[in-house]
Amino acid sequence: MPDLFATTELPGLDGEIRTAEPDLAAAAQDWGRLVQARPQAVVRPATPADVAAVVRFAADRGIPVAARGSGHSPFGQSQAEGGIVLDMTSLARVYPGAGDEVVVDAGARWHRVLRATLPRGLTPPVLTDYLELTVGGTLAVGGIGGASHEHGAQTDTVTALDVVTGTGELVRCSAEREPELFDAVRAGLGQCGVITRATIRLRPARQRTRRWKLSYATLAGFLADQRRVVGDGRFDYVEGQLLPGEPTGTWRYVLDAASFYSLPDAPDEQALLGDLSFDPDTAEAEDTTYHEFLDRMADGEAELRAEGSWFHPHPWVTVFLPDGEVETVVAEALAATTPDDLGASGLVLLYPVRRDRLATPLLRVPSTELVWLFALLRTARPYDPAGPARMVAGNTELAESVRALGGTVYPAGMLPMSPPQWEDHFGEAWKTFESARQRHDPRGVLAPGQGVFGSR
Ligand SMILES: Cc1cc2nc3c(=O)[nH]c(=O)nc-3n(C[C@H](O)[C@H](O)[C@H](O)COP(=O)(O)OP(=O)(O)OC[C@H]3O[C@@H](n4cnc5c(N)ncnc54)[C@H](O)[C@@H]3O)c2cc1C
Structure with missing residues (x-):
């Protein structure tokens, strides 16, 4: 204290x-x-x-x-x-832009950024599943989404940052100017500075989205098709959800993929789906505007708020798995996960990202060509401290087994980590990160809640 x-x-x-x-x-x-x-x-x-x-x-x-x-x-x-x-939500301006970039205050939420860029026919290349997160908040961790297999993390789409360092100095940094600070702040968990403004690279936005949910009876079939579609880059968006099935203990594997397009063009469904091995009887397709697709969590959020579970404890954990281990780790984790371990509104996500698209030094991922984001997004019952404690213990167990196999954790979850575990997490990037912290926050006052340098 x-x-x-x-x-x-x-x-x-x-x-x-x-x-x-x-x-x-x-x-x-x-x-x-x-x-x-x-x-x-x-x-x-x-x-x-x-x-x-x-x-x-x-x-x-x-x-x-x-x-x-x-x-x-x-x-x-x-x-x-x-x-x-x-x-930081009081610093939330999105500045009128020109060219293929947008300059935004770090407290702006991504939906606001999108509202400003879409009328220009442009979009951030990568958006998180939920748009109410702030630019500074996701840049502090990385920011992964269904377009990451092609465009990397949100931290890879940033070209410049204004940062207040831990000594109170306002510094502009980029890959060319103060690159050490730039690399220490992107996915740097707020340890070396407070981002006040970000310049984000944009790309042309299409008007519409066709989204498919393709169901598989086996994990192996689902993984094979995810590898295939991410390997050839046929979709603009690729994620996946694992859903508890009937009877209890069985799972359904749903490939969640989308193509963006502008009329009069339309996605060639045969070319996109023809060689995939999903169950055709349960396949779903949906056509929406691009914006409706990106804002797809809004209705779910309203429902969860109304029913209350939005406000319940969320012992979430997300890990990155090396390609060679994904099947075993996921099968074991699912076998150990009961509906109670996930909670009524819980979700399991699994999707691959191409490693060569991820270039943020502090976003730690395995070194295999494909890395798999695996997330157990749990919801606990309120007024039941034993529930979250059990789920956090499950998170720790998963993280330990994943680390032992060369995987990493995505540090945006409910997972206790000691300073030595943090050092281990950052691996070869640790020394540089530590010296950046000493240089930019010598008093060690920034973002204590992360506990990276033992301040928690
Ligand atoms: C419903 C939901 C959906 C999500 N979906 C995704 C997803 O699809 N992909 C994904 O990658 N993540 C996802 N996340 C995780 C989310 O990206 C991280 O938890 C993120 O850090 C939250 O952003 P925030 O604005 O709420 O930040 P906060 O929770 O307020 O802050 C997070 C950390 O960042 C630091 N920070 C905040 N602002 C700044 C700043 N301006 N400068 C420096 N440090 C700062 C804080 O000090 C803190 O350490 C999701 C989370 C939720 C709850």
Whole structure:
């Protein structure tokens, strides 16, 4: 616990300083609903200079400070016990753009970025499944989606960042300018700086999407077709869902793939699906606008909010598996996963990404040509501490078995990690990351909730 500070000492800002109990309670909560670390103040910056002033204030006194985007990380990653939370959603402008880039404030949510780029006929190359996450929040972890097999992580689509380092300095960085900071901030879990603005590369957007859900009776058949379609790049979007079947203990494997197109063109269904071995009787196809497809979680979110489970604990875990191990690991994990381990609104995701598309040094993935994102997105019952504890233990067990086989974890889940485990996680990138942390946040005040450098 850091020393208390008088919030009256906080520097004068253009933005707001909030110390009322509801603001502190909200900042002590997140999507996971398990960890609660109460800050002493929440700051809603109006400018990057506000961010710099707050970080400088915190660094001078050794006070922890965490940027918070939409607070959708599940395990206290955006919290700061006794410190200051920077609510970045107050810095959310999307700037009028020209050419094939867009400049956005880091607190902007991806749906807002998309709303600004689509009228220009352009889109970010990679979007997460859920668009209410902030640009800064996903760039802090990587940002993976169904287009990653072709375009990498969101951190690979960023060309420049404005960053307030842990000493309160505002620095612009890119692959050419301050590349060490650029590499330490992308997927850097907020450890070396607060991103205030990002420049994102765009690509032409199509008007429409045709999406197929193709069901397989066996894991082997599903994996073979996923390898095939990602290998030849025939779809614009590829993900996969594993659904509990009847009787209990059986699973259905659903390849979730989409093609983007603009009229009068249309996807050639025979060329796309003709050589795949899914069950034709259960195949589903849906035609929507491109935007409706990307915003596909909106209806589900509304339902889960209405029914309550949106607000229940979410002991999520996501790992990356090496290609050679995927079948065994997934089969074993599914055999050990009961409907209760997943929760009523839980989901299992599995899809491959081409390794050569992933170029962010701190996004740690196995070294095989294909890497598989495998996620157990669990929902626990409320008011039942034993449920999340059991699920977290399951996450730890999965992570341990995956690491032993050369896999890695995606650090956006509910998974306790010790400093040595973090060092192991970053592997060959650790030394560079550690020295970037020492240089850019010598007082070690930034993003304590991640616990990377032992501050949790
Ligand atoms: C419903 C749902 C769907 C999801 N889908 C996907 C998906 O498809 N693909 C995927 O990759 N991930 C997905 N995630 C995970 C998500 O990308 C991460 O948890 C992400 O970090 C959350 O973003 P946020 O804006 O809520 O950030 P927060 O949870 O607020 O913050 C996350 C971390 O980033 C740091 N941070 C936040 N803003 C900044 C900033 N401006 N500068 C520096 N550090 C910052 C915080 O301090 C914290 O450590 C999903 C999560 C949910 C809840």
